[in-house]
Amino acid sequence: MATTSVAVPDTPLIRLALARADDALVLGHRLSEWTGHAPTLEEDLALANIALDLIGQARSLYALAGEDCGLDEDALAYRRDERAYRNLLLVEQPNGDFARTIVRQFLYAAFIDAWWQAMTASCEPRLAAIAGKAEKETAYHLRHSAEWLIRLGDGTAESHRRAQAALDALFPFAAEMFEPVTAAAFDVAPASLREGWDRQVDAVLATAGLTRPAAPWSHSGGRAGRHTEHLGHLLSEMQYLQRVHPGATW
Amino acid sequence: MYSQGLNQAETDDTADATRAARFQARIDAEDKIEPNDWMPEAYRRTLIRQISQHAHSEIVGMLPEGNWITRAPSLRRKAALLAKVQDEGGHGLYLYAAAETLGATREELVDQLLAGRAKYSSIFNYPTLTWADIGAIGWLVDGAAIMNQIPLCRCSFGPYARAMIRVCKEESFHQRQGYEIMLTLCRGTPEQKAMAQDALDRWWWPCLMMFGPPDTESQHSDTSMKWKIKRFTNDGLRQKFIDATVPQGHFLGLTFPDPELRRDEATGHWSHGPIDWEEFKRVVAGGGFCAADRLAARRKAHEEGEWVREAAAAHAAKRAAKLAASKEAA
Ligand SMILES: [Fe+2]
Ligand SMILES: [Fe+2]
Numbered sequence: 001m002a003t004t005s006v007a008v009p010d011t012p013l014i015r016l017a018l019a020r021a022d023d024a025l026v027l028g029h030r031l032s033e034w035t036g037h038a039p040t041l042e043e044d045l046a047l048a049n050i051a052l053d054l055i056g057q058a059r060s061l062y063a064l065a066g067e068d069c070g071l072d073e074d075a076l077a078y079r080r081d082e083r084a085y086r087n088l089l090l091v092e093q094p095n096g097d098f099a100r101t102i103v104r105q106f107l108y109a110a111f112i113d114a115w116w117q118a119m120t121a122s123c124e125p126r127l128a129a130i131a132g133k134a135e136k137e138t139a140y141h142l143r144h145s146a147e148w149l150i151r152l153g154d155g156t157a158e159s160h161r162r163a164q165a166a167l168d169a170l171f172p173f174a175a176e177m178f179e180p181v182t183a184a185a186f187d188v189a190p191a192s193l194r195e196g197w198d199r200q201v202d203a204v205l206a207t208a209g210l211t212r213p214a215a216p217w218s219h220s221g222g223r224a225g226r227h228t229e230h231l232g233h234l235l236s237e238m239q240y241l242q243r244v245h246p247g248a249t250w
Numbered sequence: 251m252y253s254q255g256l257n258q259a260e261t262d263d264t265a266d267a268t269r270a271a272r273f274q275a276r277i278d279a280e281d282k283i284e285p286n287d288w289m290p291e292a293y294r295r296t297l298i299r300q301i302s303q304h305a306h307s308e309i310v311g312m313l314p315e316g317n318w319i320t321r322a323p324s325l326r327r328k329a330a331l332l333a334k335v336q337d338e339g340g341h342g343l344y345l346y347a348a349a350e351t352l353g354a355t356r357e358e359l360v361d362q363l364l365a366g367r368a369k370y371s372s373i374f375n376y377p378t379l380t381w382a383d384i385g386a387i388g389w390l391v392d393g394a395a396i397m398n399q400i401p402l403c404r405c406s407f408g409p410y411a412r413a414m415i416r417v418c419k420e421e422s423f424h425q426r427q428g429y430e431i432m433l434t435l436c437r438g439t440p441e442q443k444a445m446a447q448d449a450l451d452r453w454w455w456p457c458l459m460m461f462g463p464p465d466t467e468s469q470h471s472d473t474s475m476k477w478k479i480k481r482f483t484n485d486g487l488r489q490k491f492i493d494a495t496v497p498q499g500h501f502l503g504l505t506f507p508d509p510e511l512r513r514d515e516a517t518g519h520w521s522h523g524p525i526d527w528e529e530f531k532r533v534v535a536g537g538g539f540c541a542a543d544r545l546a547a548r549r550k551a552h553e554e555g556e557w558v559r560e561a562a563a564a565h566a567a568k569r570a571a572k573l574a575a576s577k578e579a580a
Binding site: 025029032033035036037038039040041042043044045048049051052055056058059062073074077078097098150151152154155156158159162237238240241242245248249250 | 313332556
């Protein structure tokens with residue numbers, strides 16, 4: 001039967017590049033949904049900037065994965081199904097209110113910024129090169145989201161309540177970030193960054209006057225393509241033109 | 251008291267007349283007027299109205315194109331469209347800042363927009379129905395905006411002129427990008443080419459209306475010309491746009507939805523069929539197809555963002571208070 005979907009071989013490099021590319025693309029896509037609807041004009045521009053950085057990172061990573069499997073960035077982004085997407089469940093969660101968006105960004109940025117920093121020393125030079133650029137961008141994403149989280153935690157009773165509710169809702173998705181993606185020598189084991197992440201999150205939450213949720217359980221499955229129901233809707237919107245017009249050039 | 255007041259008014263009038271003459275002389279000499287310079291109240295009001303309408307147009311204009319960011323058909327197009335819409339937001343920001351130099355605040359201007367009391371460009375009340383609309387908007391709407399705005403780079407009011415120089419550079423990039431989308435579609439599959447033709451059919455006439463009513467009906471032109479806020483008439487700019495755009499459309503292999511469009515061999519200009527000014531009036535009066543949706547989207551963003559803006563203000567006030575207390579203690 002004819003299908004517009006592509007099959008991607010599984011090597012450690014492709015697996016790692018796709019997992020990180022999918023994280024960046026899905027989160028960038030989510031942030032881009034704010035464009036024109038943010039709480040202030042300045043935030044409209046800031047969220048679009050972060051989205052652009054993330055989409056740019058995704059493109060570099062898809063290009064890298066593509067070098068090893070002969071598919072271009074658009075085939076990888078637009079022609080894989082939900083079950084083939086490897087992103088973290090955290091990044092596909094809907095924007096919700098501004099507090100949700102900020103908490104999602106903060107939890108992710110506090111991890112990925114440290115990961116990219118560590119990856120600048122990767123023995124795979126193509127990954128190290130991407131890391132060098134990405135790390136500068138994610139440092140800004142972390143600063144931006146931490147500053148907002150502090151404003152929201154400290155600001156008014158309403159903003160505090162919303163920020164705490166967002167933390168409570170999203171914390172169960174945080175542990176998935178520390179699962180191994182590959183055991184390759186060029187990869188940095190996410191678990192090695194856990195302590196630093198805990199310290200950083202605790203420090204920002206303390207300044208913001210927010211409470212770290214106990215998170216009695218955590219969700220996982222994204223790396224195996226078992227997603228929440230949200231991803232399918234995101235992909236059907238994102239992929240529809242490529243799916244309706246197979247083979248067309250845009 | 252009464253006579254004193256009267257005398258005072260007379261002195262003001264004479265002084266104003268002298269200042270007004272000096273002001274006009276500066277404008278005639280192509281001097282830039284800066285925010286702290288004396289200016290007639292009507293000049294200030296005209297500029298606040300024009301600059302704020304322009305700013306609102308940039309902001310509302312983010313919505314029709316934003317409608318396609320999540321559905322852009324390739325990663326390159328997605329990034330380019332997101333960056334373009336972000337640029338439009340940036341244009342809004344510089345323009346509100348230019349209006350603020352005249353004593354208006356961004357809050358009051360935005361309130362006027364949300365209350366439906368301020369105008370914005372009628373073009374953004376048309377819907378974006380297919381991906382080709384993103385190409386057509388870049389090519390035609392940004393193209394028309396450039397025609398309107400290039401002369402504004404020489405506007406007599408310094409902050410507006412300077413904002414326009416920066417804006418025009420970005421608009422011409424948008425225009426090329428939009429045309430390139432159209433070119434790709436026109437060289438693509440028959441479905442893609444049909445999509446491009448359909449977009450041109452829907453956007454062409456509304457784009458011609460972007461230049462405003464015909465010169466015979468335009469209200470503000472004379473004073474705006476005298477003050478060098480405006481340098482060309484609506485019809486003059488519209489003609490320039492048509493002359494520049496028609497050959498581009500023919501190069502794409504598209505047909506303009508105007509059976510009367512033809513080149514006048516004597517003048518070299520393209521003459522066009524009648525514009526539906528009734529439609530224009532209806533859109534300007536608030537009856538645009540998407541007007542209710544556009545305002546509703548802006549109001550929703552504003553209302554849902556209120557607690558965020560309050561939180562930021564409350565946090566800043568708390569920090570300032572803490573800083574003051576720690577300075578006192580030290
Ligand atoms: Fe613009
Ligand atoms: Fe533009």
